[in-house]
Amino acid sequence: MNIGFIGLGIMGSPMAANLVRAGHTVVGYDTSAERTDALAVAGGKSAGSVAEAVAQAEVVITMLPDSPQVEEVAFGDDGLLQQGRQGLIHIDMSTVRPETSRRVAQAAAVKGIRALDAPVSGGERGAVDGTLSIMVGGAAADFAAVRPVLAVVGTTIVHVGPAGAGQTVKAANQLVVGGIYGLVAEAIVLLEASGVDPGGGLDVLAGGLAGSRILDLKRHSMVRREFAPGFRIDLHHKDMGIAIAAAREAGVSLPLTGLVAQLVAAARAQGHGSLDHSALLKVIERINQ
Template sequence: MNIGFIGLGIMGSPMAANLVRADHTVVGYDVSAERLAALAAIGGKTASSIAETVAGADVVITMLPDSPQVEEVAFAGDGLLAHAKPGLLYIDTSTIRPETSRKVAQAAAARDVHALDAPVSGGERGAVDGTLSIMVGGRAEDFEAARQVLSHVGTTIVHVGPYGAGQTVKAANQLVVGGIYGLVAEAIVLLEASGVDPGPGLDVLAGGLAGSRILELKRHSMIKREFTPGFRIDLHHKDMGIATAAAREAGVSLPLTGMVAQLIAAARAQGHGGLDHSALLKVIERINS
C-alpha cells in the first residue's frame, strides 16, 4: 500500500520503519529534518508538507502529541482532510481526547474519508519490535480494512467500539500503567528501606500474581535509577488529564486515578517531565526523604 505517515517521534519513527520493512511505500512527514533523514535512510520517502504526504496515499497514519496537533493536521486549510482523496483510510494512533476523535471522524465522513482512532500501548520497545497493543474505535468495516496495515506495528489489535472508544480504552490503559508504576516505586522504596535487595525481591514479584509487563521490562532500570524516556512523564501527565476528564464525562469516581494523576503532576512539577514515566520512583523517594 501507499502509506502517508505524519509524526515521526519516539513512537512514530519505529512504526513507520516497520511498515517500510513490510514492503509498503511509506511517505513520512515531520517537523524534524533529522527524523525525515532517518526514515529516508531505511528506504522510506519523505514529504515537505501534509499535502504532499497525503497525495496518492491509500492510508494515512498520524502519531502526534495531543489533541491540538491532531486538529491542526486534520483541519488546517492545507491539512489532511483538505487534500484527502475520497475513500482514504485515516488511522490516528495518537493518544487524545475521545471527543476530538469523534469530531475528526465526523468531519472525515463528510469528505468520504474513513477515520479510525487507534491509540497504541507498549512504549518505544513495543513500537520497535512491532508488538504494540492497538485499541481501535470506528466502523467495523474500516477496522477490517485497517487490520493488515496495523498487523505490521502491533500484535494485539482489537476493535473496541465506535468513534472515540479507542481513546477511552487508552485512557483506562494509562491509568492502570500509571498506578502500577507508582506501586512498583513504592515496593522498591519499601524493600530498600527495610534492608532487602530489591533485585531478587522484584524478581519474585515478577513471577507471581503481582507480575506485570512493567515489572518484566522496567524493574532493573528502575532499581538502577535509569530513566531514559521510552514514554515521557510529560505525555503521561497529559494522558491522566484525559482519563480524569473521561471519568467526569461518564459520571464516575476514580479515586486511585486521581491520586496517580497527582503523583505524575508532582513528577512534572519537580522537573522530571522529560524522563521516562518510571521516574515516579523519584517522587516516592522525595516524599520519604
C-alpha cells in the same frame, strides 16, 4: 499500500520503518527534517508538508503528541481533510481526547474519508519490535480494511467500538500503567528501607500474582535509577488528564486515578517531565526523605 505517516517521534519513527520493511510505500512528514531524512535512509520517502504526505496515500497514519496537533493536521488548510482523496482511511494512533476523535471522524465522513482512532500501548520497545497493543474505534468495516497494516506494528489488535472508543480504552490503559508504576516505586522504597535487596525482591514479585509487563521490562532499570525515556512523564501527565476528563464525562468517580494523576503531576513539577514515566520512583523517594 501507499501510506502517509505524519509524526516521526520516539514511537512514529520505528513504526514507519516497520511498515517500510513490510513492503509498503511510506511517505513520512515531521516538523523535524532530521526525522524525515532518517525515514528516507530506512527506505521510505520524505515529505515537506502534510499535503505532500497525504497526496497519493490510501492510508494516512498520524502519531502526534496531543489533540491540538491532531486537529491542526486534520483541519488545517493544507491538512488531511482538505488534501485527502475520497476513500482514504485515516488511522490516528495518537493518544488524544475521545471527543477529538469523534470530531475528526464526523468531519472526515463529510469529506468521504474514513477515520479510525487507534491509540497504542507498549512504549518504544513495542514500537521497535512491532508488538504494540492497538485499541481501535470506528466502523468495523474500516477496521477490517486496515487490519493487515496494523498487524505490521502490533500483535494485540482489537476493535473496541465506535469513534472515540479506542481513546477511552487508552485512557483506561494509562491509568492502570500509572498506578502500577506508582506501586512498583513504593515497593522499591519499602524493600530498600527495610534492608532487602530490591532486585531479588522484585524478581519474586514478577514471577507471582503481582507480575506485570512493567515489572518484566522496567524493574531492573528502576532499581538502577535509569530513566531514559521510552514514554515521557510529560506525555503521561497529558494522558492522566484525558483519563480524569473521561471519568467526569462518564459520571464516575476514580479515586485511585486521581491520586496517580497527582503523583505524575508532581513528577513534572519537580522537573522530571522529560524522563521515562518510571521516574515516578523519584517522587516516592522525595516524599520519604
